[in-house]
Amino acid sequence: QLHQSGPGLVKASQTLSLTCAISGDSVSSNRAAWNWIRQSPSRGLEWLGRTYFGSKWNYEYPFSVKGRISIKPDTSKNQFSLQLNSVSPEDTAVYFCAKEILHSGPNRFAPWGPGTLVTVSS
Amino acid sequence: DIQMTQSPSSLSASVGDRVAITCRASQNINNCLNWYQQAVGKAPNLLIYTASSLQSGVPSRFSGSRSGTDFTLTISNLQPEDFATYYCQQSCETPYTFGQGTNLEIK
Numbered sequence: 001q002l003h004q005s006g007p008g009l010v011k012a013s014q015t016l017s018l019t020c021a022i023s024g025d026s027v028s029s030n031r032a033a034w035n036w037i038r039q040s041p042s043r044g045l046e047w048l049g050r051t052y053f054g055s056k057w058n059y060e061y062p063f064s065v066k067g068r069i070s071i072k073p074d075t076s077k078n079q080f081s082l083q084l085n086s087v088s089p090e091d092t093a094v095y096f097c098a099k100e101i102l103h104s105g106p107n108r109f110a111p112w113g114p115g116t117l118v119t120v121s122s
Numbered sequence: 123d124i125q126m127t128q129s130p131s132s133l134s135a136s137v138g139d140r141v142a143i144t145c146r147a148s149q150n151i152n153n154c155l156n157w158y159q160q161a162v163g164k165a166p167n168l169l170i171y172t173a174s175s176l177q178s179g180v181p182s183r184f185s186g187s188r189s190g191t192d193f194t195l196t197i198s199n200l201q202p203e204d205f206a207t208y209y210c211q212q213s214c215e216t217p218y219t220f221g222q223g224t225n226l227e228i229k
Contacts, residue, residue, distance in 0.1 A: 110168040
């Protein structure tokens with residue numbers, strides 16, 4: 001299971017920070033990647049990036065947010081986090097964390113966290 | 123990026139009906155296609171992976187198929203809990219991309 005936490009209101013130009021706590025699995029698992037996905041009426045479901053452990057920690061982000069985003073694992077707390085810098089009202093969305101199943105056929109997201117509505121105020 | 127074009131955007135049907143939702147990929151993605159169901163106010167939930175494999179716990183009235191770059195989600199014998207929004211997603215390469223969704227409503 002995945003449990004999300006973080007503020008639901010962020011001011012424009014500031015940093016959005018969310019955390020996803022993992023139970024029943026390990027953030028260091030070599031059979032999983034840990035993702036953030038957001039959903040808004042204007043953009044639909046948008047993949048924001050992932051982290052996963054192979055022989056080292058790996059990070060992947062789409063071009064649309066690269067340079068503004070950071071996804072980091074925290075092995076001591078078995079969780080991972082999202083930081084999105086310099087937010088604008090266009091970043092208002094429901095943010096989901098999701099486990100990506102690896103090495104068992106094509107990848108897929110299961111389970112998802114419950115979602116956090118983050119509103120960026122101008 | 124791989125574009126996923128989903129249709130229809132909305133669909134009205136009755137309990138007991140059979141419906142089909144399609145998703146077209148902008149390039150070959152082999153079987154790297156997943157289907158999710160999203161109830162109002164909830165997170166998406168995996169139904170079908172690898173185009174046609176049923177996720178554990180999902181009823182057998184849900185099925186998936188592929189023809190080239192076209193994928194179909196079929197729901198037989200619609201039940202009241204099936205009225206939700208459905209999304210396809212390609213997992214062949216990053217950035218992962220989703221279809222725009224199909225809102226299945228009760229007629």
